[in-house]
Amino acid sequence: MLLVVKNLKTHFPIRKEGFWGRRAFFPAVDGVSLALSTGETLGLVGESGSGKSTLARSILRLIEPTAGEVCFRGENLLTLPAADLRRMRRKMQIIFQDPYAALNPRMSLLDIVAEPLDSHEVCSRSARAERVVAMLARVGLSSDMLYRYPHEFSGGQRQRISIARAMILQPDMVVADEPVSALDASIQAQVLDLLSDLQKTSGLAYLFISHDLSLVRRFANRTAVMYLGQIVETAESETLAQNPLHPYTQTLLAAVPVPDPRHRRAVVAYPPFCVRCDHTAHEIPQLVEAYPGHAVACHLRASNRIV
Numbered sequence: 001m002l003l004v005v006k007n008l009k010t011h012f013p014i015r016k017e018g019f020w021g022r023r024a025f026f027p028a029v030d031g032v033s034l035a036l037s038t039g040e041t042l043g044l045v046g047e048s049g050s051g052k053s054t055l056a057r058s059i060l061r062l063i064e065p066t067a068g069e070v071c072f073r074g075e076n077l078l079t080l081p082a083a084d085l086r087r088m089r090r091k092m093q094i095i096f097q098d099p100y101a102a103l104n105p106r107m108s109l110l111d112i113v114a115e116p117l118d119s120h121e122v123c124s125r126s127a128r129a130e131r132v133v134a135m136l137a138r139v140g141l142s143s144d145m146l147y148r149y150p151h152e153f154s155g156g157q158r159q160r161i162s163i164a165r166a167m168i169l170q171p172d173m174v175v176a177d178e179p180v181s182a183l184d185a186s187i188q189a190q191v192l193d194l195l196s197d198l199q200k201t202s203g204l205a206y207l208f209i210s211h212d213l214s215l216v217r218r219f220a221n222r223t224a225v226m227y228l229g230q231i232v233e234t235a236e237s238e239t240l241a242q243n244p245l246h247p248y249t250q251t252l253l254a255a256v257p258v259p260d261p262r263h264r265r266a267v268v269a270y271p272p273f274c275v276r277c278d279h280t281a282h283e284i285p286q287l288v289e290a291y292p293g294h295a296v297a298c299h300l301r302a303s304n305r306i307v
Contacts, residue, residue: 001071002173002205003036003059008068010051010058028054029065030229033287036173039199041206043220043237045213045252051229052209053097056175059207060092061085072173090120093166097178099158103150109136110146113164120169131168139164139194156187160194167198173205181210192219214256217241225249231287235294245296 009032011025029051036042044052057063059070061077070077072088080088093116096102103112113132117123123131133143139160150158159179166174176195180188196219199206210216216223216237223240225233225248233246244250287297 001035002038002040002073003034003207004069004071005032005034005059006069006071008032008055008058008070009066010054010063011066025066027229029058031068032226032229032231034224034231034234036205036207038172038205039203040222041199041208041220043216043223044207044209044226045211045216045223046226047211047252050226052211052226053177055226056094056177056207056209060089060094060175062094086120090116090122090169091172092175093169093171093173094175094177095159095162095166095179098182099155099162100150100182102162103158105150108147108149109141109153109161112150112161113168116165116169122169132164135164135168138167138198155183156190159183159187159191163191163194163198167202170202171204173207175207175209177209178211179208180215181212188215195219212256213241213252225252230297232298233294233296234287239294243294245290245294246298 008029009027010029011027013023014026015024032051032055034042044055046052054063058065059077061070065078068078072092075084075088077085077088107115110129110132113135114128117128117131129146132146136143136145141157141160141164145153150161153161159182162179179195180191183191192215195206198204206220208216208220213223217240220237223235223237224231225240225246227248233240233244233249235243240249241253244253285297285299287295289295
């Protein structure tokens, strides 16, 4: 496995209980385990506030986790000293959600895309521009744009710049944190096709974060559903779409719009979710395999009450 995450926790302090009391913590990520193979795309879905982005940043140590293990190529990133972690960062990159906020408005396109090369000192100054031009060609941008600034590009072009910056070091894994959520539908398709083409040519792995299950179904090999800081269901993307087991997953799928004005969904009464469930008040459900390759964390499923 390229990436193995075991029982990862990231808790944020929120307040103290009394003047001398202990500090209370909010469990943004609370015991997540997952694995990612070379060349695979793992989709991570859930509503806003479920902990998806915090999990991604914790894996990359952009946020320091509270506990757990993150093993990348067999090395635990959480115990690596700064120098070794910097070496590993060359093989792990991230594409941020907002292409407008992700780029420095005072840097030209050349400097933005070349910044990882400069930071890690992987090529000479003379070869710098040549590598940037080659990378821009791969993402569909012209070398005539080298000295333009971010405000001179459209939203789709800015996201292509972000992708070029992430790919310039030829990473093994890229975290794509809702990379198309701020784009129009037609531009979304172009960016997703670009990411697929880059994966086919370089064999990299994606951790693809989104709140759109229909998008993840198309793009990801496997999907993990996250709710309140925990993974509640994992399966092959098509299997999850056809046979969701957890009530939360069923509700997410029911919220996906159908492009047919004549279509009417039946109103389904779903059981309560996770920590709101009476069973869960006594014991937090564990992620267990219901079918080969399909795991779910739900007491109702365990007692055959979900059909």
